[in-house]
Amino acid sequence: MSKNLVIVESPAKAKTIEKYLGKDFHVLASYGHVRDLIPKEGAVDPQHDFAMKYEIIERNQRHLLAITKALKSADTLYLATDPDREGEAISWHLLEYLNEKNLVGKREVHRVAFHEITKKSVTQAIAEPAKLNFNLVYAQQARRALDYLVGFNLSPLLWKKIRRGLSAGRVQSPALRLIVERELEIEAFKSREYWSVDAATFAHDQAFKAKLTYLDGNKVSQFTIDNEQTAQETKKILLDAAQGKLIVSKLEKKQRKSHPAPPFITSTLQQEAARKLGFTTKRTMAVAQQLYEGIDIGGETAGLISYMRTDSVNLSAEAIADIRALIGEIYGESNIPKTPPEYKTKSKNAQEAHEAIRPTSARYIPAQIQSYLSAEQFKLYELIWKRTIACQMIHATLNNVAIDMSCNEGKHVFRATGSSVATPGFMAVYLEGKDDSKEGDDKESFLPPLKEGDSVILNDVIIAQHFTEPPPRYGEASLVKSLEEHGIGRPSTYASIISTLQNREYVTLETKRFYPTDVGRIVNKFLTDHFTKYVDYSFTANLEDDLDAVARGEKEWIPLMRSFWEPFGELVHEKESSVQRKDVTQEAIDEACPLCSKGLSIRLGRNGRFIGCTDYPTCTYTRNLSDSAQAEPETVEDRACPECQSKLVYKNSRYGKFIGCSAYPTCRYIEPLEKPQDTGVSCPKCQKGQIFKRKSRNGKLFYSCENYPSCDYALWNAPLNEPCPSCHWPVLTQKESKRRGVEKVCPQKDCNYAVAVEVDEAE
Secondary structure (H helix, E strand, C coil), X not given: CCCEEEEECCHHHHHHHHHHHCCCEEEEECCCCCEEECCCCCCEEHHHCCEECEEECHHHHHHHHHHHHHHCCCCEEEECCCCCHXXXXXXXXXXXXXXXXXXXXXXXXXXXXXXXXXXXXXXXXXXCCECCCHHHHHHHHHHHHHHHHHXXXXXXXXXXXXXXXXXXXXXXXXHHHHHHHHHHHHHHCCCCEEEEEEEEEEECCEEEEEEEEEECCEECCCCCCCCHHHHHHHHHHHHHHHCCEEEEEEEEEEEEEECCCCCECHHHHHHHHHHHHCCXXXXXXXXXXXXXXXXXXXXXXXXXEECCCCCCCCCCHHXXXXXXXXXXXXXCHHHCCCCCCCCCCCCCCCCCCCCCECECCCCCCHHHHHXXXXXXXXXXXXXXXXXXXXXXXXXXXXEEEEEEEEECCCCEEEEEEEEEEEECHHHHCCCCCCCCCCCCCCCCCCCCCCCCCCEEEEEEEEEEEEECCCCCCXXXXXXXXXXXXXXXXXHHHHHHHHHHHHHCCCEEEECCEEEECHHHHHHHHHHHHHCHHHHCHHHHHHHHHHHHHHHCCCCCHHHHHHXXXXXXXHHHHHHHHHCCHHHHHEEEEEEECCCCCCEEEEEEECCEEEEEECCCXXXXXXXXXXXXXXXXCCEEEEEECCCCCCEEXXXXXXXXXEXXXXXXXXXXXXXXXXXXXXXXXXXXXXXXXXXXXXXXXXXXXXXXXXXXXXXXXXECCEEECCCCCCXXXXXXXXXXXXXXXXXXXXXXXXXXXXXXXXXXXXX
């Protein structure tokens, strides 16, 4: 066995590093954390300086056995987990375990950090080892203890006051508050009507538009024209005054510089990958981890990017020199600035010892290594490579032009603006995306060459109705940006915050936007009403700053824990007795029950919020939250209930609209609104019924035998009345996927028959 044992987190990383270090080193993976708090009450003891009880993570026991076995024949132990607070904690936990087992003894123990997985970086780190940074360990312990104390005290309270299975978290709760408050802002928003007035003009063989800025000498604001009648009158006034032409009364030309964005840090990579690639934060970090740990590129395994959990925008002098040389070769010397641009991080607690996320070598040009990467790896690597190259290029120079065109002796004025690229500079490589942009990032408007006094043809005056819109719901990119701006969490935690909110069903992600669920709203209201301080954005941010101060050695972690726990623990105890369940799950409304005249309230049920009688269970009146008090159910014409002959009515449930008996709950007859469609294909299982096209409760289409439940044969893909040429099963299915297109596929699991289908694009 080797005399030197190196421990990293992942097997991929271990494999790459062992190649670089050679036969004198044995590299093993811990597979992440080896210990965690025991998953029950008492894991953190506030009465004894927050002593923490740990246990071995069961799935990693066999990896620990491999490490202990290898250590027995090694002289030196290198702890080489990731270069951040979490990595430091993994190394500490591993060392604590080995010491408890009396396996370290007189062996030398070193801490090494690989900021990139390249041969030079790895061998240099091994040659210059350090010791464990206990300030980082204390900060991670404090963070873990805080999360435990909040979770193990607030979550049971939520179970008692709302429903079982809920959870609250130190950072997830303020993040939920952001989403709920945005939704409330949208619901309270009152839209206003306004009209735009544009001139459709033509000059020098080019059509272009101009916006009305002055009418009768008065400046036009957004709501100057707020109805159709005024808009039509304005159009007539302008057309009559112009008589088909406008005069260029003023022309302004300016040049402005546009500077490149800094290299990526964790949060900006997550935001840009969401905007440009449609990646979730979790997906971005998973792919980045693969690029960091190493990819086989033609017989050589190399880490392609530097460490991806960082909040520093620094680049090493060596990396900058490599990038500048490549820029000169590919884009020309004129695109290299005289001195390398310097960037400052916005985070006051940035770990400046780290670098920004960058390619380990600028010479790994994306197009040249694309064949070695998966589609996701290539997209993310190309994004990182382009951003890094662009950040060291010269600024772009833009020509901005503004043209005022008038009529009626200058009293009516239209303005056209446009820009053109004089020198592209960094824009030849990369442009940063924008949140909620209604236009493409690269869109520029160009104007014809004009001068003051020129006449421009006015083809028409275009009026258009608009309505003000509420602020947009958060997407992944904008939520990460807002979390960062408020100081909630840290870049390495954003992915887990978002995943937790979705897994707990506090929010849903629809069309790439976050919507709070009814449960999410109730949980947020409970926390903001009763634990206001602890979901306050500034309190959360200040606590993060305190944890960072612990990591820097500026604060002690135990006094910090006491200052948090004592008031928090008292508040939890007080709310347990003072808050009743109905105070949380019910919200009284100013309306009487139509059946018993008692009060109505908004309540939380298994399927979400609804309106119900406060005298339940004596009175069982309920209705959907969206239904008005007087709304009578719509009757199905010319039909009666086949079971009791009462009227049939259209009803709503969480799964959509359906037909039900008006005598409910006495009669419980229901039927789907959309009748199943016969596909004309016989069921291959029972050979008696036909296969029908149906819709599941969540709206997804599927195909099943008409004799259900006596026959349970079902398919997700449309059946075809053709036997399988391979296994002779009586039916095939038509399957469509982005990767393989449209195919005829055998539905039998043991048969791999699949053949491409030609689809007429004109259909």
